[in-house]
Amino acid sequence: MSAELLQFIFSGLTAGAIYALVGLGFSIIYNASQVINFAQGEFVMIGGMATVSLLAAGLPMPVAIALAVVATVAVGIALEKLAIEPARGASIVTLIIITIGASIFLRGLAQVVWDRNFHSMPPFTGDTPINIGGASVVPQSLWVLGCTVAIVAALWAFFNRTRFGKAILATSYNSDIARLMGINVRFVLLFSFALAALLGAIAGVLITPIILTNYQVGVLLGLKGFSAAIVGGLGNPMGAIAGGFVVGIAESITAGYVSSDYKDAVAFVIILLVLFFRPQGLFGRRGAERV
Amino acid sequence: MRRLSQARTGGLLSLVIVIVLLPLALDNIYHYDIVIRIGINAIVCVGLNLFIGYAGQISLGHAGFFALGAYGSAILTGHYSWPAWFALPASAAAVGMIAFVVARPILRLKGHYLAMGTLGMGIIVFIVITQEVALTGGPDGMPVPPLTIAGTEIYSETTWYWIIATVLVATVWLALNIVDSPIGRALRAIHGSEPASSVMGINVARYKAMVFVISAVIASVAGSLFTHYSGFITPSEAGFLHSVELVTMVVLGGMASTFGAVVGAGLLTALPQLLATLRDYEMLVFGAVLMGTMIFMPHGLVPTIAAMFQRWRRK
Amino acid sequence: MSLLEVDGLTKSFGGLSAIESLAFNVAEGQIHSIIGPNGAGKTTLFNMISGLYSPSAGRIRYSGRDVTGAAPHMLAAAGISRTFQNLQVFFNMSAIENVMVGRHLHENRNLFATLVRLPAIARGNAEARERAADLMSYVGLGAYVRVDPGSMPYGALKRLEIARALAAQPRLLLLDEPAAGLNPRETGEIDQLIQKVKDSGVTVVLVEHDMKLVMNISDRILVLNYGRKLAEGDSDEVRRNPEVVAAYLGAGS
Numbered sequence: 001m002s003a004e005l006l007q008f009i010f011s012g013l014t015a016g017a018i019y020a021l022v023g024l025g026f027s028i029i030y031n032a033s034q035v036i037n038f039a040q041g042e043f044v045m046i047g048g049m050a051t052v053s054l055l056a057a058g059l060p061m062p063v064a065i066a067l068a069v070v071a072t073v074a075v076g077i078a079l080e081k082l083a084i085e086p087a088r089g090a091s092i093v094t095l096i097i098i099t100i101g102a103s104i105f106l107r108g109l110a111q112v113v114w115d116r117n118f119h120s121m122p123p124f125t126g127d128t129p130i131n132i133g134g135a136s137v138v139p140q141s142l143w144v145l146g147c148t149v150a151i152v153a154a155l156w157a158f159f160n161r162t163r164f165g166k167a168i169l170a171t172s173y174n175s176d177i178a179r180l181m182g183i184n185v186r187f188v189l190l191f192s193f194a195l196a197a198l199l200g201a202i203a204g205v206l207i208t209p210i211i212l213t214n215y216q217v218g219v220l221l222g223l224k225g226f227s228a229a230i231v232g233g234l235g236n237p238m239g240a241i242a243g244g245f246v247v248g249i250a251e252s253i254t255a256g257y258v259s260s261d262y263k264d265a266v267a268f269v270i271i272l273l274v275l276f277f278r279p280q281g282l283f284g285r286r287g288a289e290r291v
Numbered sequence: 292m293r294r295l296s297q298a299r300t301g302g303l304l305s306l307v308i309v310i311v312l313l314p315l316a317l318d319n320i321y322h323y324d325i326v327i328r329i330g331i332n333a334i335v336c337v338g339l340n341l342f343i344g345y346a347g348q349i350s351l352g353h354a355g356f357f358a359l360g361a362y363g364s365a366i367l368t369g370h371y372s373w374p375a376w377f378a379l380p381a382s383a384a385a386v387g388m389i390a391f392v393v394a395r396p397i398l399r400l401k402g403h404y405l406a407m408g409t410l411g412m413g414i415i416v417f418i419v420i421t422q423e424v425a426l427t428g429g430p431d432g433m434p435v436p437p438l439t440i441a442g443t444e445i446y447s448e449t450t451w452y453w454i455i456a457t458v459l460v461a462t463v464w465l466a467l468n469i470v471d472s473p474i475g476r477a478l479r480a481i482h483g484s485e486p487a488s489s490v491m492g493i494n495v496a497r498y499k500a501m502v503f504v505i506s507a508v509i510a511s512v513a514g515s516l517f518t519h520y521s522g523f524i525t526p527s528e529a530g531f532l533h534s535v536e537l538v539t540m541v542v543l544g545g546m547a548s549t550f551g552a553v554v555g556a557g558l559l560t561a562l563p564q565l566l567a568t569l570r571d572y573e574m575l576v577f578g579a580v581l582m583g584t585m586i587f588m589p590h591g592l593v594p595t596i597a598a599m600f601q602r603w604r605r606k
Numbered sequence: 607m608s609l610l611e612v613d614g615l616t617k618s619f620g621g622l623s624a625i626e627s628l629a630f631n632v633a634e635g636q637i638h639s640i641i642g643p644n645g646a647g648k649t650t651l652f653n654m655i656s657g658l659y660s661p662s663a664g665r666i667r668y669s670g671r672d673v674t675g676a677a678p679h680m681l682a683a684a685g686i687s688r689t690f691q692n693l694q695v696f697f698n699m700s701a702i703e704n705v706m707v708g709r710h711l712h713e714n715r716n717l718f719a720t721l722v723r724l725p726a727i728a729r730g731n732a733e734a735r736e737r738a739a740d741l742m743s744y745v746g747l748g749a750y751v752r753v754d755p756g757s758m759p760y761g762a763l764k765r766l767e768i769a770r771a772l773a774a775q776p777r778l779l780l781l782d783e784p785a786a787g788l789n790p791r792e793t794g795e796i797d798q799l800i801q802k803v804k805d806s807g808v809t810v811v812l813v814e815h816d817m818k819l820v821m822n823i824s825d826r827i828l829v830l831n832y833g834r835k836l837a838e839g840d841s842d843e844v845r846r847n848p849e850v851v852a853a854y855l856g857a858g859s
């Protein structure tokens with residue numbers, strides 16, 4: 001494999017890991033509530049921006065990261081309590097507008113709390129590139145990949161090995177039956193927003209040292225994460241992860257070999273192709289439509 | 292029957308009266324500017340409402356059609372010196388063709404998938420416009436020649452007011468004609484139940500494509516008018532946020548209510564102007580207003596107020 | 607003279623057959639009932655005849671033409687109309703508008719005429735409304751003309767679907783459990799209504815659990831069990847068939 005290609009694959013994997021984490025957030029919330037949370041990208045933005053400002057306030061990095069993640073989770077919980085729960089049973093269009101309203105609100109809030117400028121954050125462990133098979137990789141990329149793998153493993157264990165994780169899965173299959181089995185469906189819903197916010201915040205903390213951040217950075221990241229979730233099959237968490245990497249690698253290969261101008265279009269072209277030819281997602285199973 | 296036809300002519304008449312009397316309340320160019328922008332958004336929303344409110348579909352990409360119409364007119368008049376009155380229908384026809392081609396595959400999708408498909412389509416339009424710098428001026432946008440009527444270039448806000456008002460009334464009239472017809476009932480039936488519609492002989496795919504194309508062509512015409520009015524066009528007109536604004540206007544005013552679409556366009560166009568005094572708090576308040584209205588009035592303003600009025604009358 | 611001929615019809619979902627190698631004919635002008643326990647595949651069969659599902663194998667011929675896999679709106683244009691077991695009422699429209707939609711195929715659907723509102727459109731609307739009102743009285747819903755379906759009782763909604771299906775002026779009418787959830791008096795009214803429809807020359811295929819209704823009005827009865835034909839004949843033959851008796855007693859109904 002040429003060093004050049006390897007280079008593109010590494011940058012694709014790094015971006016893909018972030019899309020995967022955002023896509024996971026979409027899937028988890030969709031499973032629990034059939035809601036598409038268009039404010040998912042804003043969790044990424046808040047995670048990054050909060051870390052940047054806490055670092056600037058003089059806190060050590062681990063403390064700043066922990067506080068930023070906690071703050072984002074609090075925002076996720078507030079969003080569910082104040083905007084989603086009161087609108088239960090509303091139509092899809094209404095729910096889409098509510099979460100888009102929430103994303104605009106959170107961007108406005110970030111603009112007031114912070115500012116409109118771009119901010120940077122130092123990498124976790126220096127910025128001397130490492131040579132891997134001829135490709136030069138910044139250490140932060142390895143942090144992104146390593147943390148994503150760890151998070152996916154932890155989530156897998158949580159959903160398959162713990163009682164509460166299984167209860168959440170049960171709710172996603174059939175919330176009425178889950179309720180009869182004594183699962184607190186409302187709490188599952190709240191928890192799924194907290195979990196999605198947690199994933200978004202971590203993605204934000206991981207990616208900010210590589211890209212710059214500002215109050216608008218969540219818009220495109222959110223939409224690409226949504227693409228990842230659809231490519232993988234909406235509501236299929238493992239599919240969202242695979243979808244994230246598919247989108248990330250396709251993007252960086254297009255940027256490298258075709259045109260960097262159209263890099264951002266790749267995710268949406270993939271989306272349209274998947275929706276037209278395999279609407280259940282690359283990794284979903286086709287269900288029979290019942291009348 | 293009598294009730295419906297009265298609502299039709301009565302509503303259209305009220306709209307015309309408001310439009311004729313409104314200039315009395317407009318005392319400067321800034322006011323005219325806001326009202327003209329309301330009119331342009333209202334034209335798009337009346338068309339989009341046929342697709343979203345009546346046929347029960349969703350589009351997060353209609354800003355793409357608006358921008359295609361706008362850039363079509365801008366490029367044909369600016370680069371190729373076409374007369375504006377040829378460029379407008381030519382752009383609209385091209386947009387109609389594009390909408391027709393994407394309609395079949397995209398309209399098989401439902402709910403969130405349809406939202407994502409139309410969103411992707413809109414964003415691709417946005418990226419193409421941003422990247423094709425030689426043709427579109429790229430992210431900085433491009434200047435657009437003015438509209439001419441009988442050899443005179445139109446700059447005056449009052450003339451534009453009457454142009455937009457005429458197109459708006461015509462669009463509302465066409466939309467009302469569609470709604471109160473076998474085609475309109477077919478669209479609402481598709482919203483109610485696709486299987487039942489199809490066994491009643493309604494060609495569901497064909498009607499969805501038809502209303503998608505109609506709404507896209509209307510958006511394109513509004514885009515062409517907008518581009519000549521503002522004299523300058525930037526890619527943000529194709530942006531995701533613009534698509535969201537258009538959908539929100541439709542839903543805020545009230546789905547499946549043609550006059551609701553006009554009211555929604557009015558409120559949501561005027562709101563940012565009012566909020567502009569809040570400066571940094573503008574987005575914050577705008578987002579909160581969106582969430583609040585959708586949570587407390589999920590059916591939109593006009594149907595909610597109409598229901599309140601009926602309850603009050605019954606008492 | 608057979609209006610509908612079904613031959614070797616099979617529909618499977620993910621390896622499970624809901625209908626398997628089914629063959630039967632429906633004679634024009636008759637009431638042909640299809641009975642069988644829940645899950646016997648009756649609704650799946652209707653969905654294939656009306657074009658909502660395409661069969662996995664087999665043929666459907668209607669009025670001498672092969673219509674296997676044809677789109678629902680094409681079959682509707684050929685004269686097949688139906689009601690649904692789980693209601694598919696247009697709840698976003700008024701009751702009479704629901705019935706008007708049934709007239710879709712007989713209305714002026716020209717886009718140009720609609721956009722400029724030629725007088726024919728207004729005339730057509732008035733005529734459709736009038737005929738829909740007549741049909742609503744015909745099925746006994748005269749009192750509900752101005753009402754929203756959301757506030758109509760279940761039995762009335764069932765009849766609203768019948769009126770909507772009749773508005774299409776079908777040659778073949780598929781009724782999916784029209785008496786489900788009705789009290790005995792209402793069932794009696796449905797009985798008379800179906801007879802009336804038959805007398806007007808419409809062929810009726812009826813899926814129904816109410817045995818009294820079925821035995822009363824059917825010219826011919828097809829018994830399904832697990833997607834296969836268990837028996838076929840007139841009501842006396844079916845009643846005497848030992849396998850039918852066993853299946854029904856076995857199923858506990």
